[in-house]
Amino acid sequence: DVKVTQSSRYLVKRTGEKVFLECVQDMDHENMFWYRQDPGLGLRLIYFSYDVKMKEKGDIPEGYSVSREKKERFSLILESASTNQTSMYLCASSSGGLAGSQETQYFGPGTRLLVL
Amino acid sequence: DQQVKQNSPSLSVQEGRISILNCDYTNSMFDYFLWYKKYPAEGPTFLISISSIKDKNEDGRFTVFLNKSAKHLSLHIVPSQPGDSAVYFCAASARWEAGSYQLTFGKGTKLSVIP
Incomplete structure (x- = not known):
């Protein structure tokens, strides 16, 4: 069974703070993706990575960055x-x-993120 | 420009009846199609998929039909059960330039199965 874990289920942050969301997969997958889901908008791709240290912009990358230093982890x-x-x-x-x-x-x- | 469209935001069906969820796409480069199911506060769960070389794929109560000429696919759930109540996302895959694949998602259809 594929397992993808995310570091937090719920997060509350203040405007201007730097926020890190971590993701780990245990199936030796090449590709990893970050999406955001908003009501009425479906899933929108932020960034993805097809290899360690590689990253590509998705549809809505503004205001975000990513890091993939190890194959199993995408931040x-x-x-x-x-x-x-x-x-x-x-x-x-x-x-x-x-x-x-x-x-x-x-x-x-x-991860449900609330920014106040 | 929305390449994958789910025109019905919601659908209500009686328990035991058939649920039909529809999805239309515009990009003829899509060659693999998937349906995901999502409960509130959880990540989407893969449900069923179909390759563009097929027109039907069945898995238990779930069947996906693909009409390439109409650029249309549908998910049939029969019989519908209350536990099927969730948001269903249609997704389509196309090869990205470096050889890997991206999924493009529809906006989802919320299915409510009434006991």
């Missing part, structure tokens, strides 16, 4: 948190490869 950083970053943050991983089932992404439980 999302909010450099200076703002109230519009209050959201549910979801990490996912996929095995990578040519096609088919390798494309399936497996999600962590999510």
